[in-house]
Amino acid sequence: MGFLFAENGINAVFEKWAEEYHVYAPKRMEGKGAFSDTDSVRYEEINKVEEIEFDLKSHFSFKDILLPMSETLFFFTEEQVKEADGPKKGAVILLRSCDLHAVRRLDEIYLKNGFEDYYYKRLRENVRFVLLGCKQAFENCFCVDMETNRADFYDASIEKDGDGYAVDNHYSDWEPLFLANSMEKKEVSPSYVTETEVRVEVPEGLSLDVSKSRMWDEYDKRCIDCGRCNYVCPTCTCFTMQDIFYTDNGKVGERRRVTASCMVNGYTDVAGGGSYRQKNGQRMRFKTLHKVYDFKKRFGYHMCVGCGRCDDACPEYISFSNIINKLKDAVAEVNDHDEK
Amino acid sequence: MMKNEYVPFLSEIKEVIKHTDIEYTFRMTYDGEVKPGQFFEVSIPKYGEAPISVSGVGGGLVDLTIRRVGKVTNEIFERYAGDRMFLRGPYGNGFDVNLYKGRELVVIAGGTGLSPVRGVVDYFSEHPGDVKGMTLIAGFKTPKDILFHKDFERWEKNMDVILTVDCADDDEQCHIGLVTEYIPKLRLDDVSNAAAIVVGPPVMMHFSTQGLLNAGFREENIWISHERKMCCGIGKCGHCKIDDTYVCLDGPVFNFTKGRKLID
Amino acid sequence: MDMNTKLLKKNAFRVTKERGITASRVRVPGGHLEAKYLSMIQNIADTYGNGTIHITSRQGFEIPGIKFEDMPRVNELLQPVIEGLNINQELPGGGYPAAGTRNITACIGNRVCPYACYDTTAFAQRIEKAVFPNDLHFKIALTGCPNDCAKVRMHDFGIMGMTEPQYDKDRCVNCEACVKACKKKSVNVLKTVNYKVERNEAKCIGCGECVLACPTGAWTRGSEKLYRLTLFGRTGKKNPRMGEDFIKWVDEESIIKIILNTYDYVNNYIDPEAPGGKEHIGYIVDRTGFEEFRKWALKDVKLPDMAEVYTPVYWKGIKY
Incomplete structure (x- = not known):
C-alpha cells in the first residue's frame, strides 16, 4: 500500500519509530570531509526527515551499522568471558537499491557461509529496510549492469514527491501508523534508475x-x-x-x-x-x-x-x-x- | 538461544611435550569429535587467537603442536600443565583416513607440517593392516628441529620412515637432504593407485607435489593441507579465502585436483 | 618636470630608473582574482605601458613604462579592478591608496589545495578590509597549512592554517595509515596503543596529514578554524630572520585584533627619524623588548581556551 506524506506526517512516523528503532539514514556531516570545508555523507542516526541526504550518494555505506568498523565481541578476565551487549532497540535503515542488494551479500557470508555469525544475526534480526528511490544515477554508479538497480524486497520505500514524501509499504505492522499520519493513500512505486553513464561488462570465460x-x-x-x-x-x-x-x-x-x-x-x-x-x-x-x-x-x-x-x-x-x-x-x- | 561461536571454552593443559626450543605439544582436554588436520582457535585473552592444527586425538584429549612464532604463541609457551587456555573449534575438514585405506600411502611432511598429519600417521601405525604399505618422509631443517622424536621410534616398527634434515653434522643417524630427493626412490607396487599426503611450507609442498606427479602419482590421489591467516575459522573474516575457497571451511585439507588450482 | 614623489608612491606608483616613467602597482589581496581583471590589466599595459607586465613577488602586477602624465587615466582604468578586488579606497577613481602596508599574500588555500586548512584568500581579504589603507610597513602572509608554501615565516605576521584532529576510535581499524603519514610527512606524534591511536596533543602541529591519510573517516577536522601565528620574520639588510611562534591554536578574530593592536604599538614606538617613516616592526620590538610588545598586542584579545601563547620569544637570524 502506498501513501503520500507531508513533512510533519512523515516526521510523526519517525518519532514513533524512534520508540522501537534507531533510524539510520545517509546524513550530510558538515566539515567532516577529509579536505577542509568539505562534507561527508555517512550513515548516522536521524530523528527528522530533513536530516536525510536524499540528493547525494553516501560516501560510506549502511554496512557500518550491521558490521560496525570496530565491534567488541566480549570482555574477558583471564578465565572468564562476558559477551558484549547488543543494542536494546532494533534499527530502521534507509538505503538505496544497490545497498539493499548488498544486504543479501552480507547475509550470504554472515548467516550462511559456515556458522551463523552471532553478532551479525543479533542485529540483523531486528532491522527493517526502507528503500530510498533513485530518480537518477550518480557519478560512477553502474547498478543497471550489475542488476541491482531495482529492489522490491523492502519493508517500505520513501522518496521526495513534490513538497511531500511518497512511501510504499510492505510491512503490515506499519500500515496503521502510515494510515494515521499520511495525507492520502496512493499507488506508489519507488523510482529506480534504468541507465547509468558508466557501463560494465563482466566477460565470459573468467578464471x-x-x-x-x-x-x-x-x-x-x-x-x-x-x-x-x-x-x-x-x-x-x-x-x-x-x-x-x-x-x-x-x-x-x-x-x-x-x-x-x-x-x-x-x-x-x-x-x-x-x-x-x-x-x-x-x-x-x-x-x-x-x-x-x-x-x-x-x-x-x-x-x-x-x-x-x-x-x-x-x-x-x-x-x-x-x-x-x-x-x-x-x-x-x-x-x-x-x-x- | 543461538550459539555464539566466537566465545571460547576453557581447556586444561594436561601435559607439555617439548620437541625443540620453539616447538611444544600441548596436550589439552577436549571431549568431542575431532579429526587429525582440523584446527582449533587457541586464545590467550589480551594476546589474541591463533589457529593451531590438531596433531593428535584420543581419550578426551587433543594434542596441539605449537611453534613459537608470534605474540600469541609466545604467550602460550608461558603456560604449564595444570594451566588452562581458551579454545574454540574444532574447525576445518581434517583428514579422512578412510580415503587412504586399502592403498599404498606416502606421507611427506616438512617441519611443523608433520603436526596436522601426525594423527593420520598414528592411525595407520596402529592399524597397519588398513593400508597396503606406508612410507613417511619427514624433513626438518636441522636435527635440532626434529619433532615427535619418540613417535618415530614407534612408527618405524610399522612403516618405512625416512627422516631427513636439510643439513647436519656427519655423526647424526638420519638422512641428509630435501624430502623431494626421496620421492623418485619410492618403491611402490601400484603408483597409479597410491595415495600421498603433503604438508609443509609452500615451497616444499610445491616441489613435493611436482615430484609425486613426476613419479606417476595421479593428481586425484594427492592431498595437501594449507596454512593461511585466519581470524575467525568459520568463513567470515575472509583472510583465508583463495579463489572461491575458504580454507577454514573447505580445507585446510584439499585434494590436489582442487589444491593445485588455488592461487592466492 | 615637477612631480611629488611622496604622493606618487602613496598612490601605488613607483619612481623608476627612467625619468618621467613610472610603473603602476596592482595589489591582489590573497592572490586570487577573477580572470576578467587580467584583460583590464593587459589593456592598461598595452595602452599606457610598454606592453609588458611584471608578476610581483607579493602577488601583484606591476605595469611598467607608464608616463607620469598618464597616471590619472591609468587610475581610471584601474577603478573596476580596485572595486572588483574589494580594496578599501578613500577616493573613488583615485587609484590604489597607500603603499606602506604590503599586499597581504596567500598560498592557493583550500579553494584548490587538499592540504589547506582554510580559505586563505578569504581570510586575506578580511584582513585587508581591517588594515588598509595604511602607511606603516607591515608584511602579512597566510598559508593554508604548516607546509608554509607561502613562506609566512618571512613576514611580520605569518598565519598558518591548522586543524585540531578529531578521533573517532569506533571507526578506527588500526590500518596505521595516519601513524605512518605523521611519521613520514609530519612530526611523528601518533602512536598505536592497544590497536588504537594516541596523539601527543602538545606536540601536534595540526597539519591534518592524519585526516588526509585516514581511509575510514576516523580522523576528521575540528569544527573551528584555528591557526599558528608567527611573528616578525623579515628579509632586509641588517638582520634577516625567520618568524618565531607567538600563538598556537589562535582564532581569526584574535589575529585581526593583534594586528590592529600592533599598528597602535608601532605608532607609539616607531623611530620618528625612520627613513620614509618606515621601520621593520622587529627592530622596534628589539628596542622595546618583547614583553612590551606582547602587552600591546594582546590588549583586549580574547584568545580561545586552547590557545598557547609562547613567551618569551627570541629571534636569531643572520646579523651583519
Whole structure:
C-alpha cells in the first residue's frame, strides 16, 4: 500500500519509530570531509526527515551499522568471558537499491557461509529496510549492469514527491501508523534508475588464469594500498580480530573485531612471517575477482552491486568499473599466451 | 538461544611435550569429535587467537603442536600443565583416513607440517593392516628441529620412515637432504593407485607435489593441507579465502585436483 | 618636470630608473582574482605601458613604462579592478591608496589545495578590509597549512592554517595509515596503543596529514578554524630572520585584533627619524623588548581556551 506524506506526517512516523528503532539514514556531516570545508555523507542516526541526504550518494555505506568498523565481541578476565551487549532497540535503515542488494551479500557470508555469525544475526534480526528511490544515477554508479538497480524486497520505500514524501509499504505492522499520519493513500512505486553513464561488462570465460595478465602490473604502482575501496564498499565483509587489555587493569580486556581490507598490508600475514599477494596489483586482482568472479562461483551471483563508491573514494583515481571492463582483454591476453 | 561461536571454552593443559626450543605439544582436554588436520582457535585473552592444527586425538584429549612464532604463541609457551587456555573449534575438514585405506600411502611432511598429519600417521601405525604399505618422509631443517622424536621410534616398527634434515653434522643417524630427493626412490607396487599426503611450507609442498606427479602419482590421489591467516575459522573474516575457497571451511585439507588450482 | 614623489608612491606608483616613467602597482589581496581583471590589466599595459607586465613577488602586477602624465587615466582604468578586488579606497577613481602596508599574500588555500586548512584568500581579504589603507610597513602572509608554501615565516605576521584532529576510535581499524603519514610527512606524534591511536596533543602541529591519510573517516577536522601565528620574520639588510611562534591554536578574530593592536604599538614606538617613516616592526620590538610588545598586542584579545601563547620569544637570524 502506498501513501503520500507531508513533512510533519512523515516526521510523526519517525518519532514513533524512534520508540522501537534507531533510524539510520545517509546524513550530510558538515566539515567532516577529509579536505577542509568539505562534507561527508555517512550513515548516522536521524530523528527528522530533513536530516536525510536524499540528493547525494553516501560516501560510506549502511554496512557500518550491521558490521560496525570496530565491534567488541566480549570482555574477558583471564578465565572468564562476558559477551558484549547488543543494542536494546532494533534499527530502521534507509538505503538505496544497490545497498539493499548488498544486504543479501552480507547475509550470504554472515548467516550462511559456515556458522551463523552471532553478532551479525543479533542485529540483523531486528532491522527493517526502507528503500530510498533513485530518480537518477550518480557519478560512477553502474547498478543497471550489475542488476541491482531495482529492489522490491523492502519493508517500505520513501522518496521526495513534490513538497511531500511518497512511501510504499510492505510491512503490515506499519500500515496503521502510515494510515494515521499520511495525507492520502496512493499507488506508489519507488523510482529506480534504468541507465547509468558508466557501463560494465563482466566477460565470459573468467578464471584465476587472468591473474597472469599484465593488466594488474599497472596497479603495483598506481594503487597506494590505503583500503578506501574496501572500507566504503557495502559488500566487503572482512574483519581482523584484536585483543586488548585495559591499561588501568591489565587482567581485564576485550576481544573485538575491526573491518579489514584485502588491499592493506598485513591482510595475509601468518604468524612467523609468511604473507601472500605482496604486490598491490595482485591485491587488486584478488579483490576484483572476488567481486565479479569467485563470489559468484560459490554463491551464484556477483558480489559487486555497482554502487561505484570505490571509484568515488579512490584518491589515485583508480576506477573499479574500468578494471572490470579491462578483464575482457585480459582474458584474451592470457588465452593467447597459453595457446602460444 | 543461538550459539555464539566466537566465545571460547576453557581447556586444561594436561601435559607439555617439548620437541625443540620453539616447538611444544600441548596436550589439552577436549571431549568431542575431532579429526587429525582440523584446527582449533587457541586464545590467550589480551594476546589474541591463533589457529593451531590438531596433531593428535584420543581419550578426551587433543594434542596441539605449537611453534613459537608470534605474540600469541609466545604467550602460550608461558603456560604449564595444570594451566588452562581458551579454545574454540574444532574447525576445518581434517583428514579422512578412510580415503587412504586399502592403498599404498606416502606421507611427506616438512617441519611443523608433520603436526596436522601426525594423527593420520598414528592411525595407520596402529592399524597397519588398513593400508597396503606406508612410507613417511619427514624433513626438518636441522636435527635440532626434529619433532615427535619418540613417535618415530614407534612408527618405524610399522612403516618405512625416512627422516631427513636439510643439513647436519656427519655423526647424526638420519638422512641428509630435501624430502623431494626421496620421492623418485619410492618403491611402490601400484603408483597409479597410491595415495600421498603433503604438508609443509609452500615451497616444499610445491616441489613435493611436482615430484609425486613426476613419479606417476595421479593428481586425484594427492592431498595437501594449507596454512593461511585466519581470524575467525568459520568463513567470515575472509583472510583465508583463495579463489572461491575458504580454507577454514573447505580445507585446510584439499585434494590436489582442487589444491593445485588455488592461487592466492 | 615637477612631480611629488611622496604622493606618487602613496598612490601605488613607483619612481623608476627612467625619468618621467613610472610603473603602476596592482595589489591582489590573497592572490586570487577573477580572470576578467587580467584583460583590464593587459589593456592598461598595452595602452599606457610598454606592453609588458611584471608578476610581483607579493602577488601583484606591476605595469611598467607608464608616463607620469598618464597616471590619472591609468587610475581610471584601474577603478573596476580596485572595486572588483574589494580594496578599501578613500577616493573613488583615485587609484590604489597607500603603499606602506604590503599586499597581504596567500598560498592557493583550500579553494584548490587538499592540504589547506582554510580559505586563505578569504581570510586575506578580511584582513585587508581591517588594515588598509595604511602607511606603516607591515608584511602579512597566510598559508593554508604548516607546509608554509607561502613562506609566512618571512613576514611580520605569518598565519598558518591548522586543524585540531578529531578521533573517532569506533571507526578506527588500526590500518596505521595516519601513524605512518605523521611519521613520514609530519612530526611523528601518533602512536598505536592497544590497536588504537594516541596523539601527543602538545606536540601536534595540526597539519591534518592524519585526516588526509585516514581511509575510514576516523580522523576528521575540528569544527573551528584555528591557526599558528608567527611573528616578525623579515628579509632586509641588517638582520634577516625567520618568524618565531607567538600563538598556537589562535582564532581569526584574535589575529585581526593583534594586528590592529600592533599598528597602535608601532605608532607609539616607531623611530620618528625612520627613513620614509618606515621601520621593520622587529627592530622596534628589539628596542622595546618583547614583553612590551606582547602587552600591546594582546590588549583586549580574547584568545580561545586552547590557545598557547609562547613567551618569551627570541629571534636569531643572520646579523651583519
